[in-house]
Amino acid sequence: MSELALFLVRFGFMAVLWIFIFSIIGVIRADLFGQRVVGKATERSVPQVLSTPIIPAAPSGAVSVVSSSAGRSSSIATRLVIVEGEHTGKELPLSGRELHIGRAPNSDLVIDDEYASTQHAKLVLMNEDWLIQDLNSTNGTYLAGARVGTPAVVKLNTPVKIGKTVFELRA
Amino acid sequence: MSAVSAPRIRQVVPRSRNIEAALLLFVAGINAYELAQVQLSTIQILRSDFWLYWAPLAIASLVVHMILRRKASEADSLLLPIGVFLNGLGLAEIYRLDLAKQAANATDLFATKQVIWTIVALAAAGATIWFVKSHLSLRRYVFIAMVVGIALLISPMLPIIGRNINGAQLWIGIGPLTFQPGELAKIALVVFFAGYLVSRRDSLAVVGRKVFGVHIPRARELGPILAIWVLSLVVLVLQRDLGTSLLYFGLFLVMIYVATGRAVYVAAGLSMFIAGALVASRVMSYVSGRFDAWLNPFDQAHYDAVGGSYQLVQGIFGLAHGGIFGTGLGGGLPQLVPLAESDFIVSSLGEELGMVGLFAVLICYVLIVSRGMRISFTHQDDFSKLLAVGFSFVIALQCFIVIGGVTRVVPLTGLTTPLLAAGGSSLLANWIIIGLLLRISDSGNKRGDA
Numbered sequence: 007m008s009e010l011a012l013f014l015v016r017f018g019f020m021a022v023l024w025i026f027i028f029s030i031i032g033v034i035r036a037d038l039f040g041q042r043v044v045g046k047a048t049e050r051s052v053p054q055v056l057s058t059p060i061i062p063a064a065p066s067g068a069v070s071v072v073s074s075s076a077g078r079s080s081s082i083a084t085r086l087v088i089v090e091g092e093h094t095g096k097e098l099p100l101s102g103r104e105l106h107i108g109r110a111p112n113s114d115l116v117i118d119d120e121y122a123s124t125q126h127a128k129l130v131l132m133n134e135d136w137l138i139q140d141l142n143s144t145n146g147t148y149l150a151g152a153r154v155g156t157p158a159v160v161k162l163n164t165p166v167k168i169g170k171t172v173f174e175l176r177a
Numbered sequence: 178m179s180a181v182s183a184p185r186i187r188q189v190v191p192r193s194r195n196i197e198a199a200l201l202l203f204v205a206g207i208n209a210y211e212l213a214q215v216q217l218s219t220i221q222i223l224r225s226d227f228w229l230y231w232a233p234l235a236i237a238s239l240v241v242h243m244i245l246r247r248k249a250s251e252a253d254s255l256l257l258p259i260g261v262f263l264n265g266l267g268l269a270e271i272y273r274l275d276l277a278k279q280a281a282n283a284t285d286l287f288a289t290k291q292v293i294w295t296i297v298a299l300a301a302a303g304a305t306i307w308f309v310k311s312h313l314s315l316r317r318y319v320f321i322a323m324v325v326g327i328a329l330l331i332s333p334m335l336p337i338i339g340r341n342i343n344g345a346q347l348w349i350g351i352g353p354l355t356f357q358p359g360e361l362a363k364i365a366l367v368v369f370f371a372g373y374l375v376s377r378r379d380s381l382a383v384v385g386r387k388v389f390g391v392h393i394p395r396a397r398e399l400g401p402i403l404a405i406w407v408l409s410l411v412v413l414v415l416q417r418d419l420g421t422s423l424l425y426f427g428l429f430l431v432m433i434y435v436a437t438g439r440a441v442y443v444a445a446g447l448s449m450f451i452a453g454a455l456v457a458s459r460v461m462s463y464v465s466g467r468f469d470a471w472l473n474p475f476d477q478a479h480y481d482a483v484g485g486s487y488q489l490v491q492g493i494f495g496l497a498h499g500g501i502f503g504t505g506l507g508g509g510l511p512q513l514v515p516l517a518e519s520d521f522i523v524s525s526l527g528e529e530l531g532m533v534g535l536f537a538v539l540i541c542y543v544l545i546v547s548r549g550m551r552i553s554f555t556h557q558d559d560f561s562k563l564l565a566v567g568f569s570f571v572i573a574l575q576c577f578i579v580i581g582g583v584t585r586v587v588p589l590t591g592l593t594t595p596l597l598a599a600g601g602s603s604l605l606a607n608w609i610i611i612g613l614l615l616r617i618s619d620s621g622n623k624r625g626d627a
Contacts, residue, residue: 012217012218012505012508013505015214015217015218015505016214016502016503016504016505016506016508017502018210019211019505019506019530020502020503020530020531020533020534022206022207022210023207023530023534023537024533024537026203026204026207026262026537027537027540027541029200029203030200030255030258030259030544031544033196033200033254033255034255034544093557109558111311111313111556111557111558111561111620112620112623116557116558118557118558118559118560
C-alpha cells in the first residue's frame, strides 16, 4: 500500500476509535437524562390515572382499623419515610401500585436484617387507604405496637415495624 | 410477584439490549478494521486467515448478546461491547506481533491460542449469565469461596503441579497446559470478602474506642485483616510476585473501606503492607531488583543485568517511538520488547496507536469501572453493593498496577492487562467478572426505581 493510503488508514482508525468512545458516552448521557425526565414523569402520572387499583383477594375479608394518635383518614399518604433502622431518613414515593416489603432483592423496599422474612409484608391502596398485609412473616409486622393479623389500615404518621426497621406513611 | 397487579409500563425488548446490539456491530466493524490494517501494513495483502481472527469473537459476542436478551434482558448495555472491543484490540495486536515473529522465524505464537481462549472465556461469561439465576445465591457459598480462593492462591506452590515461569511461581501445569489460578482466585475472594464484610460490618464499624478522634477497632476485629495481610505476604515471598499480593490486599482494603466507611482500616492496612514490602525488598533480591530497576532504569548496570530494567526501558522506548499519534497498527517495532504480547501489551499498543489511541483504551477501562460502581448504586442490599464494587475495583486496581508498571509509575510486576493481554486464565477470569457484573446489573435494573 502507498504511504498516503497507510497514513489515511492510520488516522481513520483514530477517528473510528474515538467515535466509538463518544457513542458510548452518548449512551451514558441519554441514560442519565432519560431517567431524570421520563422516569419521574411516568412515576408521578401513575396515581392520577389509577383511581381504582386492583386488589388481590385478602386472606380474610375483615379489615380491622387501628386507631392512631394523629392523622385524618381522608388524606392520602404520598411517601413512605423510614424513621428507624439501617436506612433511617430514606424515603420512597407511593404511587397507586402495591408495595412489597422484605428481604427479597426485588422487593420495592428491601429490608436486609435477620428479623425480616423474604416476602414480609405488602402495602396495598384501597379506597384511598393504605392497608398493610402481613405475608405470614416469621417475626410479624407491628402497626403502632400491635401485631398485624388481618390487613390493617395504616394511618398517616403511624409507626410500622418490620424487623429492626420502622417506617411511617406521610402526606 | 409484584408484576401480578402492578401496572407495568415497560417495552417488551428493553432499549438497553438494542443499544448493545448496535454497539456490538460497531465493535465488530472496528475489529475488522484493526485486522485489515494489520495485514495491509505488515504483509501488504488481505489474507483469508483474517476470518479466523475476526469471526470467532464476533459470533461469540453475538451469542452472549442473545443469552442476555433471554436471561438478563435489563442488564447493562455497555459492559459487553466495551469488553469485546478490548478483547478484539488485544487480539489484533497479538496477531500483529505473531506476524512479526513469523517473519523472524520465531515459533512462540499466541494469536491462535488467544482466539481459542476468547471463545472459552465468552462461553464462560454466557454460562455465568445463564446458570447463575441471581447473584444473591453466591451468598450461600461464602465460606466455600474462601476455601476455593485460598486453595487457588497457594496451588502454584504445591510441588508437582506448580510451575515457575519467568521467575514467578504463579502457574500450575498439567502436561503441556499451564494455568494461572490466581486470576480465578480474584472472583472467589471478592465473593468471600463481600459475604464476610456484610455479616461483620456492624462490629467492624461501630465497636471500638475513640482515641484522639480516631476510631480504634477491637483487637479481635483486626484478626481477619492480619490473616489477609499474612496471606498476601506469603504470596509475595513464596510466589515472588509483588503485583498479585498487592492486588488481593488492595482489594480487601477497599472492600472493608466501602463496607465500614472507616479510613483507619485503609491507613493501617497500607502502612502494614508498605512495611512488609520494604522488609521484603531488603531481604529478597527479587523485590529489591524490581525497585532498583524502577528507580534507575536507564542506569547501564541495571539495563544489562539479568532481570534488570531492559524490558521496562524497551517498553518506554516503544512508547516514545509511538509519540502522540502512534505508528499505526503494524507500523512500529513492538516485537523488540520481551513479552510484548502479555505483560507489555500496553506499550505495544502505545507504540502503534500513540497517546491518543492509548487514552481511548484507558477510557474504556474507566467506563467499565464506572459502570460497575453505578451497578452497585442501583442495589439496596449490601451484599450486592459490595460484590459490584469488588468486581469493578479489582479490574481498576489490576489496570493501575500493570499500566503503572509499564509506564514507570509504580514498580513493574507481572500481572496481565485485563481483557487485552495474551493469556487464557486472565481472559477467562475477567470475562466471568463481566458476566457476573451483567447479572448483578440485571436484577438492579429490574427492581424499578432504585
